[in-house]
Amino acid sequence: MVFKRKLECVSVGFDYPNIPKAPRSCRRKVVNKRTDAMDLLASLAGKLLEECESSSASSNAFEVNTHENCRKEIKQEDHLKSESSDQGNSVSRTTYEKTCVVNSFSFPDDGILERTPVCETKNVKCEGVTEERGDVIVNTGFEQDGGLGADAFNLEDATALGVQFPKSVCVDGDVKSPSCLNKTPNGSLDRQGNHTKLGRDDDEKLYSYHKFSSKFKSYRSPTIRRIRKSLSSKYWKQMAKEFGHYRADVGVKALYRKRKSCYGYNAWQRETIYKRRRSPDRSSVVTSDGGLSSGSVSKLPEKRDSVKLSIKSFRIPELFIEVPESATVGSLKRTVMEAVSVLLSGGIRVGVLVHGKKIRDDKKTLSQSGISSEENLTNLGFTLEPGPSKAPLPLCSQDPLVPIDPTNLSERSAVSPTLDTETPHPDDVANPGNTVDNNHLELVPYQKEITVDEEEPSTDPRALVPLPALEVEALAIVPLNQKPKRSELAQRRTRRPFSVTEVEALVQAVEELGTGRWRDVKLRAFEDADHRTYVDLKDKWKTLVHTASISPQQRRGEPVPQELLDRVLRAYGYWSQHQGKHQGRGGGAHKDSDMNRGRAVEAGVSV
DNA sequence: GTTAGGG
DNA sequence: CCCTAAC
Numbered sequence: 001m002v003f004k005r006k007l008e009c010v011s012v013g014f015d016y017p018n019i020p021k022a023p024r025s026c027r028r029k030v031v032n033k034r035t036d037a038m039d040l041l042a043s044l045a046g047k048l049l050e051e052c053e054s055s056s057a058s059s060n061a062f063e064v065n066t067h068e069n070c071r072k073e074i075k076q077e078d079h080l081k082s083e084s085s086d087q088g089n090s091v092s093r094t095t096y097e098k099t100c101v102v103n104s105f106s107f108p109d110d111g112i113l114e115r116t117p118v119c120e121t122k123n124v125k126c127e128g129v130t131e132e133r134g135d136v137i138v139n140t141g142f143e144q145d146g147g148l149g150a151d152a153f154n155l156e157d158a159t160a161l162g163v164q165f166p167k168s169v170c171v172d173g174d175v176k177s178p179s180c181l182n183k184t185p186n187g188s189l190d191r192q193g194n195h196t197k198l199g200r201d202d203d204e205k206l207y208s209y210h211k212f213s214s215k216f217k218s219y220r221s222p223t224i225r226r227i228r229k230s231l232s233s234k235y236w237k238q239m240a241k242e243f244g245h246y247r248a249d250v251g252v253k254a255l256y257r258k259r260k261s262c263y264g265y266n267a268w269q270r271e272t273i274y275k276r277r278r279s280p281d282r283s284s285v286v287t288s289d290g291g292l293s294s295g296s297v298s299k300l301p302e303k304r305d306s307v308k309l310s311i312k313s314f315r316i317p318e319l320f321i322e323v324p325e326s327a328t329v330g331s332l333k334r335t336v337m338e339a340v341s342v343l344l345s346g347g348i349r350v351g352v353l354v355h356g357k358k359i360r361d362d363k364k365t366l367s368q369s370g371i372s373s374e375e376n377l378t379n380l381g382f383t384l385e386p387g388p389s390k391a392p393l394p395l396c397s398q399d400p401l402v403p404i405d406p407t408n409l410s411e412r413s414a415v416s417p418t419l420d421t422e423t424p425h426p427d428d429v430a431n432p433g434n435t436v437d438n439n440h441l442e443l444v445p446y447q448k449e450i451t452v453d454e455e456e457p458s459t460d461p462r463a464l465v466p467l468p469a470l471e472v473e474a475l476a477i478v479p480l481n482q483k484p485k486r487s488e489l490a491q492r493r494t495r496r497p498f499s500v501t502e503v504e505a506l507v508q509a510v511e512e513l514g515t516g517r518w519r520d521v522k523l524r525a526f527e528d529a530d531h532r533t534y535v536d537l538k539d540k541w542k543t544l545v546h547t548a549s550i551s552p553q554q555r556r557g558e559p560v561p562q563e564l565l566d567r568v569l570r571a572y573g574y575w576s577q578h579q580g581k582h583q584g585r586g587g588g589a590h591k592d593s594d595m596n597r598g599r600a601v602e603a604g605v606s607v
Numbered sequence: 608g609t610t611a612g613g614g
Numbered sequence: 615c616c617c618t619a620a621c
Contacts, residue, residue: 492615492616493615493616494615495615496615516610516611517609517610518609518610518611519608519609519610534609534610535609535610535615535616536615538610538611538612539615539616542611542612608621609620609621610619610620610621611618611619611620611621612617612618612619613616613617613618613619614615614616614617614618
């Protein structure tokens, strides 16, 4: 149900503000938001795989057509075979094919492609290191030259390409431009085709993200569903881990919401397809290249003096949370969730730490900053700093390293949560398989999602960037929603079913006031019920009418006396025919007498 | 701030 | 219950 509609926006993906249809202003905002950092990170992550692929691919064939307007038509077909051995004993060998088709990429600037690499450092290595500075910490682990495999990632490439032009993501497979959807070769809308193709390999995790304009909302792709289902829980859990106690399900939900409003706001039609797989060593990787990197990779076959690193995890900054002891764990989770959300919604920046010292000069090269084989890089770290990005990620930045100004000090994100210690939150339900009442229905899908495909513990210490997290976040930032309202991340009010008594009072009030004066109804019958807003009353009335219209067998929840339902129907019918007549009139004039009169009439006519 | 509706 | 468009 609810899930179904959300299915449309299922996953994930990096969203890039290059959709033709999107108002410039919107796109701009995207960039200014979390997009900055998240795009960057996402892209970095993406490069990881790119690196992997380029290094393990037995063959690569690209075809890049450059049009005037810096439009790239990239087609890529890879048949790559990769093999590697686990650190353990088993040796896994994976063979897969890769088909990549990228249509129409727009770049704001030609120069970029030709830009020369700036990174001059040599391969360096070190094991995962954690730097803590009170900010968000990104653990980095430099890898040896040798056993990089998929975990290696070329910063140079990433920054030079993916980071700045994250047009699409390609993980081991199809690459699609967000705009592909709208621009199939024949000019027609094409959603199905690619999806279908994507689902062929069970070993791959596919993500599809749809943003539809309202007129496409009814679209339901079986393939999409499948893709959705294939979403492995471990990734969400991974995200949860990476982001502290971030609750994946809630997070997803919140994001859905956020997106939902976004979609309503802009009628975009976009699609980004992700293919995800487990790299030989079970690390999760993703590439983000927008096709551009693909082409470039072929151009820059040999990149010796590069720095390879992997970002193992992200940590959130210090969060201050205060909850009463009586609060439930679920409440605590939500609180943390909210805190994190607030943090993220406030924008984040990326900082680079070397030996615990922040490198503020974005112009410096890595080697100049002390990031090279000559140095002990165990102290290299990245920080995600809270606070609005004051230096929007320039699409054509000439700085390949850290496009985001990392100068500001971290800020604290304090949250003074309002906890409810009432009914356990649906998310607290331990067993997803359990039947839950309507209230929880909406969340069930997520629970399921999260428990599907749980076979792999994902304990690989080298786990890379929390893919899902990035994807989700990347999505979250796409928003065209100017002001990330706090409500977006606020928790939903706890459900409080109307009691028969309340229904009675409501019916009574509506009989007297009609169905168009909810504020009055509120004042009259629920004056002291602070938790009942007039909107609630209106909604309740709506459901009451519905309930009264269906057979008793179909009704759920605490049964409402038939007598009351009859009154509901009666009042409904009455006021339906007396709308303009009585509505808008001053207060209690048409009261019972009116209603009764009307009732009598109705009774005589139709009841 | 309210209303009316869709989700 | 939430979210929005329209008032």
